[in-house]
Amino acid sequence: MASLSGHKARKRFGQNFLHDTGIIRKIVRSIAPSAKDHLVEIGPGMGAITELLLEENGQLDVIELDRDLIPGLRVKFFNYPEFTIHEADALKFDFAQLRKTDEKLRIVGNLPYNISTPLIFHLLSFQGLVQDMHFMLQKEVVERLAAKPGTGEWGRLSVMAQYYCDIEKLFLVPPECFKPQPKVESAIVRMTPKQQPTFKALDEAVLADTLRLAFAQRRKTLRNNMKGYVTGEQLEALELDPQRRPETLNLEEFVRLANFRAE
Known part of the structure; x- marks a missing residue:
């Protein structure tokens, strides 16, 4: 039987698996999933957040690139018929294909540090389909997302993210909450797409x-x-x-x- 317990984190996928149950519960409380939501998780890893999301809502699409994790995830969550795994690279994934009705997607994920910025740019292109996004990111990336003009953090990512979304820094996640421990602090951010841009670009x-x-x-x-x-x-x-x-x-x-x- 496939198991997740023996899986070693892979550097090339930027894997750092969350194991602190208190932080996991705090993240899920911040998301506040409900039974009617269409949830999407990027990079479920060992399924730490996945498990609590499924307890609140059995409908969950996950996008996982590491094919060695997929059999273990299938076994662990076999009793959830609306749990769907997409073996894919989130950077190239068409999130529009997940919508079955006019419902909006709620996207969550512990994003690999090495692809977090290009992945956010990719996700912003789907913002019209999204209710909100909750991500664990390197603290510096969250600071750039939420930056104010005139600061060293304010840049291309800040402007594009704030053009499309309202940004809220939620809380920090220290390195010891992960295996292996990253060398940087992490933070949780909430990104809520705006109904209309505050200032409308012609193109x-x-x-x-x-x-x-x-x-x-x-x-x-x-x-x-x-x-x-x-x-x-x-x-x-x-x-x-x-x-x-x-x-x-x-x-x-x-x-x-x-x-x-x-x-």
Whole structure:
């Protein structure tokens, strides 16, 4: 019979398995799953969070890349008929295929540190299908998601995440809650997609490209980073000082700049 107990965490998958039952319960309380929810878990690992989610709600899709974990998960949760495992890379997974009706997905996961930023960008592309997302991430990534303009953490990830979602830092998770222990602190974040953006971009792809250009070299001015795309005079016409550094611009100013480029 397949077992999860002998599984060794794999570095290439960025695996650190949560084992502290107090923290696991605190995470699930934060999610507050109900029987009507359509839950999706990314990277169930040994099934620590999975187990409590299934106790609250038998309908759960999980996405797991490590094929050696899958037989053990099937055995452990065999008595839940609406427990479905998708052997897939979450970075390439089409989350839209999980919706059977017009219900919204509630996505949770202990995200591998090595792919957390690209995975969040991928998930943001499905934000219209999502009710909320609860993730365990490296503390520094959570700080970037929740950052304010004018700080060292404010960057491309902060702006795009806050364009689509309301961000709440919930609580820290120390390294000793995992096996093996990571060298960094973790934190839980709640991301709730907005019904409508606070400031609407004419073209979200242009907004993403504007952020890529603006933050390409953080120490350079807006004029330098946007050279060849927007002139100093055009920046001034938009009421943006060309000498400002990108981390001083707020969400509304970035949307204004992107909308100028999109027109």
